[in-house]
Structures are given as structure tokens and as C-alpha cells.
Amino acid sequence: MLWRMAKTVLIVGLVGIGLAIIGRALIDDNHYSIQTKHIPKQLEVSAMDHLMAEDLSLTTSMFLKQLSAQMQRWAEADLNTDEMRSRFQEEFQEHPHFNGFxxxxxxxxxxxxxxxxxxxxxxxxxxxxxxxFSDPYTVNGEQYMLIGEQLTDGRMVVGEVDLTFVKSFVKDMASVADANGTFFVSGANPEVEWETTEDLPENLQSETVPELGWQIVVHSNEPKPESLQQPYHENQAVIKFKHPQVAETWFLDHQDLKIVENNNPLYVVESQTESTEQLIQRLKRDYDLAIVEPNFIISKQVTIFSTVPNDTREQPPKYVEKKKQHTQQTVLTSLPNDEFFEPYQWNLDQIEISDGWNLTSGQGVKIAVLDTGVDPEHLDIKEKLGPGYNAIDDSANFSDAHGHGTHVAGVAAALTNNVTGIAGISFNSTILPVKVLNDQGEGSSYEVAKGIYWLLIKVQM
Structure with missing residues (x-):
């Protein structure tokens, strides 16, 4: 009897061990298959290029609608007196996208x-x-197009548009063909590889601009500049001291390190002899340091058109505490009347924004936008701005010559229910613009941290 029981226990034990081994093998195999599963890089690039083409097409459509709306407003201007005509000409000069009207x-x-x-x-x-709209045409090496709007009284308003704005946000990522299939622009380099859309390789992604029949073709698989192939600045580290007062003594003991940026307690240091990995490993063992990390390169993939007049970009915007000219609404009782809300901001329905607007409009809330800056003269934003900061040159000049930061600020808190532009999600909030990326949409993790520190000090004041 005992022998039978022992035999049974032995068999059960062996079966259990066998199942455990098989199960472990299956788990290991599954783990191995997950670790080695490889998504072809070309598929990732193709999907991103498709999204990019859609985004560039929608951006072009939205900008064309904005130009058309501006022309109609100008058509209603009273130009009967010299004073009114002079004011109109000054306003016109502030819109560099128009060559004539x-x-x-x-x-x-x-x-x-x-x-x-x-x-x-x-x-x-x-x-x-x-x-x-007309097809694009070239005059003295510059490209233009005509936009016409029929007025209710039978007159027509016509504007000649400088197509530099297309180059400014397409940059080197895409080429643009007109409705006839002829390529006319490719960012900063107008010489493209193809003459017509029939010459396109099959692997490129494209999208059509419905207003014009233009085809935007994305070709982001071209090699990036060498400076953007690395995720961080080589030989550098961002450090933060636990106690700022020890910084001076610490650097006397570490004279092999060069101070690249100084915003105590944050510093960027550089080694002439160590790689980034070696430098990080060494400094992480230092008791006086609370944070040690690479100085990561941060960049925006898309360049959005800028609305900042060329002659104002070099001047720091002035923040003036002022009374709001618009009437603030605590909640919205109906859909906004902003011109781009219904045709373009369909995505707000997906987050059920109407339910949120029934509860609050963000009054008393400050929204910090850490990006390429904000256009201080934007009609939908300029009354919403609080104090701002430029973390790149340590100044108050937060002007946006890139456009992405202005776009983000508008989505967050643009004036709403004012007929003009888009509807902001938190439209009664104040925007604190912090420029941490340069006019090419590039920066570093140090500049982002520097901007955050400025915000913390500003909020505590």
C-alpha cells in the first residue's frame, strides 16, 4: 500500500515538473517572440507620412479660409477719407501673406x-x-496665386497671395503639386525630383487640398541633418544640485567639466574626454546632485505658418496689465459662432466639449504653453496673454516665428464666441507663453526645465 502511494506521488510530481517545464518553455517562447517581434520601419514611416500629409492639407485649407475671411473684412472697410485709407494701408502691411488687394x-x-x-x-x-482660386504662377522667381470672393452687392474682392507661406510650413518634408499635377514648391528647395505627379514613386504618401486640388506629397524618409540623428547633445549632461549653495565649491572640485549653461540650481556641463554615457554614470554617483540626465534634443516635426509680421519679430512683446475688451462668459449656452468651429473643429465633439462648457470656461485658470512662443498680435490670443519668458536667450521676447506655439495656445484658450478664428477649449483662461524652442522648433531638455523653473517662480510671486 505504501509503495503504491509513493509511486502515485512520484508520478504526480514528475507530471507536475514536466508541465512546469513545458509551461516555462511556452512562456519563454512567447517572451522571446514579443522581444524579437519587428515592425518594418518602412511601415512606421509610411503611417506617419500619411498623417503628416493629412495635417499639412488641413492646415493649408484652414489658412486659405482665414485669408478669404480677411479679404471680406477688408472689403467692408470705409476708405472714403485719407485717414481711413492710411489706417487700412497700415493694417494691410501687417499681413505679409498678401502682396496686393x-x-x-x-x-x-x-x-x-x-x-x-x-x-x-x-x-x-x-x-x-x-x-x-487661380493656379500658382511665378513672377521674378517668386510664386503667387489669386483668391477671389464675390460680394453680395455684385462686386468682387481679389487678393494676390505670396505663396512663401506654403514653403514656410512644408519646409523639406513635402512637395506640392497644383491642380494640373505640376510641382511648384518643395519647402526651402523649390527644385524637386519630379515634374508631375505621374513621376511619383509608389511608396510616398499624399493628400489633396480640396479648395485648390493641390496634392501635398510627404517625403520624410530623406536623411535628417546630423545634429538631429542623436537624441541628446553629445558629451553633455543636465545636472541639478540638492543644495544650490554648494555649486561654486563643487565646480572647483570638477574643473574637468565646462559649464555650458547656468541657471542655478540647473546647469548644463560638458566633458572633453567622456562620452555622454560615461559622464552620466560618473555624475549619478555624486552625492551633491539631485538630477543627472542627458541634455536631450527636443524638436517639433511640423512647422506651422507664422502670423507674426516680419518687422515685429525682433522686438520683445510688451505685456501690459489691461482690462479685457471682450465679454467673458462663465459657461456657453449655445455652440460658439467662431468661423472655424463648425467646419474644422469636429474633434472637439469627440471629447464632448459641450458638456464641459456647460460647467466651466476655465475662468481664473492660468495655462502655461511651453513651446515655440506665442504671437502677441494674434487676434484670437492677444487679449488672453499674461507675462511670458524666453528660456533660450533669457529675455521677455516670447514672439513666435515658427507658429506651433501659437497654434497650441489657440487650441487651449483662444477667444471664443467672437466670430473670428477658432474656439478655445478653456477660453476664459490666461495664457502664460514660455518660449523653450527656437524659430526652427528645436531646443533642449535644459531649456524646457529652465522654462518650468521660471513658471514656478512667477506663480509664487
């Missing part, structure tokens, strides 16, 4: 401001909703 009755020019190289209504061959 004219109001026409039939073939006769009633009013004109600026220069129009080719004022011919016959060129307006593309129609979308209430707007007419």
Missing part, C-alpha cells in the same frame, strides 16, 4: 492697396464654395 466691379478696379502682378479674373479657374 483690390475691389472690382466687372473688369474695373474700384479700390486697390498694394501691388498685384497679374490682376486678371480669367485666372480664377478653380471654384470652392464661395471662393475662386
Amino acid at each position: 483690390a475691389i472690382m466691379k466687372g473688369d474695373e478696379v474700384v479700390e486697390q492697396v498694394g501691388d498685384i502682378n497679374r490682376l486678371s479674373l480669367d485666372k480664377l479657374t478653380h471654384h470652392h464654395m464661395k471662393s475662386d
Whole structure:
């Protein structure tokens, strides 16, 4: 009897051990398959390029609608007196995207401001909703197009648009073909590899701009500049002292390190002899340091068109404590009347923003935007700005010559229910603009940290 029981226990034990071994093998195999599972890089690039093409197409459409709306507002301006005409011309000069503007009755020019190289209504061959567009054309090496808007009184307003704005946000990521399939722009380099869309390789992603029939083709698989191939600045580290007062003594004991940036308790240090990995390993063992990490490179993938006039970008924006000119609403009782809300901001429905607006509009809340800065003259934003900071040059000049930060600030807290532009999500909040990325949309983790420290000090004041 005892022998049978022992035999049974032995068999059960062996079976258990066998199942355990098999189970472990299966787990290990599964683990191995997950670790070695490889998604082809080309598929990742293709998916990202498709999203990029969609984004560039929507950005172009939105900007064209903004230009059309601006022309209609100008058409309503009173130009009967010299004073009003002078004010109008000053306003016109602040919009560098327009080369010229004219109001026409039939073939006769009633009013004109600026220069129009080719004022011919016959060129307006593309129609979308209430707007007419011409194909792109070149004058003295610069590319232009005409936009026409029919007014209710039978007149037509026509603007000649400088297509530099397309280059400014397409940059080197994409090429643009007109409705006839002919490529006319490729960011900073107008010489593209293909003459027409029939020459395109199959692996490139593209999207059509519906207003114009333009095709935007993304080719981000081109090699990036060497400085962007590394995720951090080589031989550098960002450090933070546990006690700022020990910094001076500490650097006397570490004279092999060069101070690249100083914003005590944060510093960027550089070694002439060690790699980034070796430097990080050494400094992480230092008792006086609370934080040690690489000085990561941070960049924006997309360049958005800027609305900052060229002659104001070098001047720091002035923050003035002022009374708001618009009427603040605690909650929204109906959908916003902003011109781009219904046609373009469909994504707000996905986060059920109406339910949120029934509860609050963000009054009394400050939103810090750490990005490429913010356009201080943007019609939808300028009344919402609090004090700002430039972490790159340690100044108060937070102007945005890139455009991404302005875009983010507008989504967060643009004036809402004011007919103009978009609807901001938290539209009664104040924006604190902090420029941590330069005009190319690039920066470092040190500058981001520096911006955060400025915010913490500003909030405590």
C-alpha cells in the first residue's frame, strides 16, 4: 500500500515538473517572440507620412479660409477719407501673406492697396464654395496665386497671395503639386525630383487640398541633418544640485567639466574626454546632485505658418496689465459662432466639449504653453496673454516665428464666441507663453526645465 502511494506521488510530481517545464518553455517562447517581434520601419514611416500629409492639407485649407475671411473684412472697410485709407494701408502691411488687394466691379478696379502682378479674373479657374482660386504662377522667381470672393452687392474682392507661406510650413518634408499635377514648391528647395505627379514613386504618401486640388506629397524618409540623428547633445549632461549653495565649491572640485549653461540650481556641463554615457554614470554617483540626465534634443516635426509680421519679430512683446475688451462668459449656452468651429473643429465633439462648457470656461485658470512662443498680435490670443519668458536667450521676447506655439495656445484658450478664428477649449483662461524652442522648433531638455523653473517662480510671486 505504501509503495503504491509513493509511486502515485512520484508520478504526480514528475507530471507536475514536466508541465512546469513545458509551461516555462511556452512562456519563454512567447517572451522571446514579443522581444524579437519587428515592425518594418518602412511601415512606421509610411503611417506617419500619411498623417503628416493629412495635417499639412488641413492646415493649408484652414489658412486659405482665414485669408478669404480677411479679404471680406477688408472689403467692408470705409476708405472714403485719407485717414481711413492710411489706417487700412497700415493694417494691410501687417499681413505679409498678401502682396496686393483690390475691389472690382466687372473688369474695373474700384479700390486697390498694394501691388498685384497679374490682376486678371480669367485666372480664377478653380471654384470652392464661395471662393475662386487661380493656379500658382511665378513672377521674378517668386510664386503667387489669386483668391477671389464675390460680394453680395455684385462686386468682387481679389487678393494676390505670396505663396512663401506654403514653403514656410512644408519646409523639406513635402512637395506640392497644383491642380494640373505640376510641382511648384518643395519647402526651402523649390527644385524637386519630379515634374508631375505621374513621376511619383509608389511608396510616398499624399493628400489633396480640396479648395485648390493641390496634392501635398510627404517625403520624410530623406536623411535628417546630423545634429538631429542623436537624441541628446553629445558629451553633455543636465545636472541639478540638492543644495544650490554648494555649486561654486563643487565646480572647483570638477574643473574637468565646462559649464555650458547656468541657471542655478540647473546647469548644463560638458566633458572633453567622456562620452555622454560615461559622464552620466560618473555624475549619478555624486552625492551633491539631485538630477543627472542627458541634455536631450527636443524638436517639433511640423512647422506651422507664422502670423507674426516680419518687422515685429525682433522686438520683445510688451505685456501690459489691461482690462479685457471682450465679454467673458462663465459657461456657453449655445455652440460658439467662431468661423472655424463648425467646419474644422469636429474633434472637439469627440471629447464632448459641450458638456464641459456647460460647467466651466476655465475662468481664473492660468495655462502655461511651453513651446515655440506665442504671437502677441494674434487676434484670437492677444487679449488672453499674461507675462511670458524666453528660456533660450533669457529675455521677455516670447514672439513666435515658427507658429506651433501659437497654434497650441489657440487650441487651449483662444477667444471664443467672437466670430473670428477658432474656439478655445478653456477660453476664459490666461495664457502664460514660455518660449523653450527656437524659430526652427528645436531646443533642449535644459531649456524646457529652465522654462518650468521660471513658471514656478512667477506663480509664487
